[in-house]
Amino acid sequence: MAQILDLLGVAPFNGGRLSPFGNLTGVSHRPFFCESVDLGDHFAAVHVVILPLSPQASVTVGGIQNGASQNPVIGHVQGDDGRPITPTQLDKFLLNLISAGVEVPRLSDYNISIFTLLFPKSMGYAVRSNLLEHRLQDCPIGIARIDDRLIARELKSIWWTRHLTTDGPSANLPLLAEHAAGIVQWRDVPSTIPFVELHQHLGNITNELHTRLHNVPGLLPEPPIMEKTVALIRGRPNLMTGGPVYAAAKALGLQLVIVDEPGHWLEANTLENLKLREAFLPTDMTEDDGLVDRILLSFKRYGEPIDGVFTLSDNFFVTVAQVADKLGLPCGPVAAYETAVDKYQSRMLQDSPGQTARVSSLDELHALLAVPAHGHQPLFTPTFPMIVKPTKGWSSECVSKVTNIGDLTTAVQKATSRHGSAAVIEPFYDGPEIDVNFVLLDGEILFFEIADEPPCDGDALDASVDDTFSPVALTMPSALPADEQDIVRDTLHQILINMGFHTGIYHLEARVINSKYEYRPIAPGVVDLVPRYPQDLPFARPECKLIEINARPPGYRVSVPSRHTYGVDYFAVRMLAALGDKERLRAISIPFSHHAVDRTPSAQYWSRLVYIPVPEDGILRFNDPRISPSEELKLRHPDLAKHIVLAVDYYRDGDEVNVFTDGARTYLGHILVKSTNSRKEAIEVGNQVLKAYKVNIEG
Numbered sequence: 001m002a003q004i005l006d007l008l009g010v011a012p013f014n015g016g017r018l019s020p021f022g023n024l025t026g027v028s029h030r031p032f033f034c035e036s037v038d039l040g041d042h043f044a045a046v047h048v049v050i051l052p053l054s055p056q057a058s059v060t061v062g063g064i065q066n067g068a069s070q071n072p073v074i075g076h077v078q079g080d081d082g083r084p085i086t087p088t089q090l091d092k093f094l095l096n097l098i099s100a101g102v103e104v105p106r107l108s109d110y111n112i113s114i115f116t117l118l119f120p121k122s123m124g125y126a127v128r129s130n131l132l133e134h135r136l137q138d139c140p141i142g143i144a145r146i147d148d149r150l151i152a153r154e155l156k157s158i159w160w161t162r163h164l165t166t167d168g169p170s171a172n173l174p175l176l177a178e179h180a181a182g183i184v185q186w187r188d189v190p191s192t193i194p195f196v197e198l199h200q201h202l203g204n205i206t207n208e209l210h211t212r213l214h215n216v217p218g219l220l221p222e223p224p225i226m227e228k229t230v231a232l233i234r235g236r237p238n239l240m241t242g243g244p245v246y247a248a249a250k251a252l253g254l255q256l257v258i259v260d261e262p263g264h265w266l267e268a269n270t271l272e273n274l275k276l277r278e279a280f281l282p283t284d285m286t287e288d289d290g291l292v293d294r295i296l297l298s299f300k301r302y303g304e305p306i307d308g309v310f311t312l313s314d315n316f317f318v319t320v321a322q323v324a325d326k327l328g329l330p331c332g333p334v335a336a337y338e339t340a341v342d343k344y345q346s347r348m349l350q351d352s353p354g355q356t357a358r359v360s361s362l363d364e365l366h367a368l369l370a371v372p373a374h375g376h377q378p379l380f381t382p383t384f385p386m387i388v389k390p391t392k393g394w395s396s397e398c399v400s401k402v403t404n405i406g407d408l409t410t411a412v413q414k415a416t417s418r419h420g421s422a423a424v425i426e427p428f429y430d431g432p433e434i435d436v437n438f439v440l441l442d443g444e445i446l447f448f449e450i451a452d453e454p455p456c457d458g459d460a461l462d463a464s465v466d467d468t469f470s471p472v473a474l475t476m477p478s479a480l481p482a483d484e485q486d487i488v489r490d491t492l493h494q495i496l497i498n499m500g501f502h503t504g505i506y507h508l509e510a511r512v513i514n515s516k517y518e519y520r521p522i523a524p525g526v527v528d529l530v531p532r533y534p535q536d537l538p539f540a541r542p543e544c545k546l547i548e549i550n551a552r553p554p555g556y557r558v559s560v561p562s563r564h565t566y567g568v569d570y571f572a573v574r575m576l577a578a579l580g581d582k583e584r585l586r587a588i589s590i591p592f593s594h595h596a597v598d599r600t601p602s603a604q605y606w607s608r609l610v611y612i613p614v615p616e617d618g619i620l621r622f623n624d625p626r627i628s629p630s631e632e633l634k635l636r637h638p639d640l641a642k643h644i645v646l647a648v649d650y651y652r653d654g655d656e657v658n659v660f661t662d663g664a665r666t667y668l669g670h671i672l673v674k675s676t677n678s679r680k681e682a683i684e685v686g687n688q689v690l691k692a693y694k695v696n697i698e699g
Contacts, residue, residue: 030107032090034173037206040214041121046176047202048115050090050107052191093173097147097183111188112198116205117180123157124219126150127587128251128572132182135212135592138564138604138645140676141205142187149181150218152253153225156181181218211594212567217587225584228307229255229278230575233295233320234285235266236312239276240648241556242266244563245312246276248572252584257306259298261285279304287315292322299327308578312552315392317341330580332551333500340499340549343391344424349495350546351426354380358391360422365412369405385428388412390421396469398663401428401458407465414663429545431513432529433459434478436492437554437562438506439573439589441582443497446589447568448489449600450478451558452529455519470665473686474558474609476565477600479529479679484512484542491544499549503585504577505570507554509547514538526683557648558609561672564645565607566591598679605674607645608686612668614657618697620668622653630669633692640692643685645672657697668695 035047094107097115107113118132128134129152136146150156177183189201230249235258236242249256255278258266262282266273273280281298285291299306308329311320317337324331339345344358357380359365368380382402388411389399400411408425415423432452439447452475457467478485492508518532532538553559553570563569568591576585591602599606624632630647633640649669651657658666671689675682 030090035202037209039118039206039210042215042217042219043181043209043213044119044121045206045209046117046119047205048093048117048173049198049202050113050115052111053109089171089173093177096174096177108188111191112193113188114186114202114205116184116186116209117176118182118184118209118213119176119179120156120181120219122219122221123155124217124221125225126152126154126156126219127217127225127584128152129253130251131216131218132184134251134569135216135567136184137567138674139208139212141201141208144185144187146185147183149183152251153227155224156219212592215593216590220583220587225253225581227253227255228579228581229257229305230308230310230578231257231259231281231299231306233259233309233311233316233323234313235260235264235277235280236556238265240650242276244556244560244569245571248569249277249575252572252575254575254579255279257281257302259283259285259295285316287319291319292326295319295323296326308575308580310574310578312574314341314550314552317551324578330503330578332502332504336500337551340551341392343389343393343548344422346546346549347424347426349499355383356424356426358422358424359412359416361416362409362413365409365423380425382408382425383427387424387426387428388415389424389426390415391424392421396471396664399458399469400465401463401467401469402465403463410465429511429513429547431511431515431545432480432517432519433509433511433547434480434488435474435554435558436488436508436510437570438493438496438508439504439568439570439585440496440501440506441503441585441589443502445489445493446586447566447591448493449476449562449566450480450485450488451476451562452478452480454527454529468660468663468665470611470613472611472613473683474561475528475679475683476561476607476609477603480512480515480517481531484515484517487542488512488544492546495546495549501551503580503582504551505553505573507550507552507558509550511545511547512542513545514540514542516542522680523684525687526680528680528683557611557670560646561607561609564672564674565603565605567602567604596676605676606679606682607672607674608682610671610673610686610690611665612670612690612693614659614666614668614697615695616697616699617658618656618699620651620653620655620657621696621698623694623696625653629693629695630671633689633694637688637692640673640685640689643673643675643682644689645674647671668693 030053031051033049037045037047039045129150130148131150132146132148136143186205189198232245236245246256257279258277259281260283266277267280267282279302281302283294283298306327309320309324311317318334318341321331321334321337325334344356347356357368359368385401385403387399388402388408390397398415400414402408402411412423415421435451435453437449438445453471454473454475456469456472457463458469460467488510492510496506516532516537517529519527519529522528522530553574554562559570568589572588573585576588592604593602594604595601622629628649630649634644647669651668657668660666673682673685673689675685
């Protein structure tokens, strides 16, 4: 290790100190210098800074006369006499970038170009193919292009260091370009920048890279990472929701097999579908006693080994656990999934009989509430307000808050009509609602996060049985005080362990009762979770009350924002858990290591996920049919666009939309915004984006 660092001239990480022009060399009238830096336990880097052409230079770059900006460089340089100049280290460096497959680098004639070459400090097998792209997402320093050289499962050695000279990086640029594990070209900086500011800019680049890469092993030592096949039971309904899943499988070097109904959009062997999955196994997915055997038969007909099986669809959790159990593949206990998918059973993990009831019909409800003979108390006495919801359901479908016996009948009828499910009647816990995600490995918490759900219609004191619990937004990271976050973590972790869950990604919903924090206005139009006034503090200790358990990543809308905010890919975690690939699971579960005042360590910014609700029933019309509403919003509001991380529109111009779908609010799309300044700013921007999103509805 010391030899590598010596050859690269790397000193321990110190924030990116630069020796002014220590390696400056006149090269084809393009002066340049190099700086070697240490990025922590796993990577070293070399910054290559290429200064502008001198005004007196008579050169041809890529066959285009000097003076044209953003010229492609192909290394053809002539002197004043028209005779070729022998290629220099810089020429060879740029040519090697091209020959290694990088998009043709483009150097401005008037600005400073900066490249960073990344090198692992040890040899081993690559964890994933898009490590740099993944870890540099939303980097505040502008990036022109990223070239990821690591290929999942392939061995990356450091043999080439034997051929380096001791003259430093400048004399070794061609070899460095050829053998780097990854290359980043940053956006050019003006040539008028003072050297002190250039020094600071390089320091900022080094700090960002250190924060994102210092603790992440891009390579794992032997044994080799073998190619494996993982089966997804129930393919995603469309590319929008499935894209991150298929991308994660490709980055991990996995063969992805889809099991779903004949006629699914991924069944056809088109060029596009073949890029997303290895094979499609058409299978009757009717939820009956024969489903497990039909899936096993599809695997047998496929004829290739299946190394893991998973699903992202709640109603197939138990089926997949049974399939995995029969094949001897990694998975949690069948009984744990049976409890998780039944909201009554999961409620009873933390409750006592008498507080919660389960009924399959109005007749059962009436019988439950009837006063028994001989003066005995009823088996169940509702204490209002209460929540009624289907025992089997998702996305807050048919969830109602009831405050009287009359509404209880309406709510039970609504809940039992969905999915042919019984209804759960349970206490309403008043307190901040939270989404909680765990990544576990053999019971150990590898990663844990809490996101805050601001109050929705159903939380209002005067909420009726018709008001929904459909979310309006999500704010990350949580504003709850540290001691209450510890209570949440310990309480829910213990529940998962007691159920038998041990490895994978788990998405839970909960509330904190007796919290020292509450939602209230903190500025005009801004409501957030803030400390209670001293006179309003509860006397009882805070407690975490479970709402439901989802033994999977959170939904697509939330999994992607978590990946952007923390750098943890939940879909990759889910697949590696299904394969029992523990070392890679541990490696990809390491979050960023950003630190900021009042922000959870590892979050690179405060983020606000905004849901855009359908305003009324009718035909959707865009303001400009040529572009989506979110793109049109960015054009109208560049001040907001700079805060938007991602924006997804669900519908097309001319689609029919409804305010409610299956008892829950319908959304036109979602938008994730960020702020590195404050949580308050993230919420304010989210509110502005919601108001600025414009569509027309034709009744």
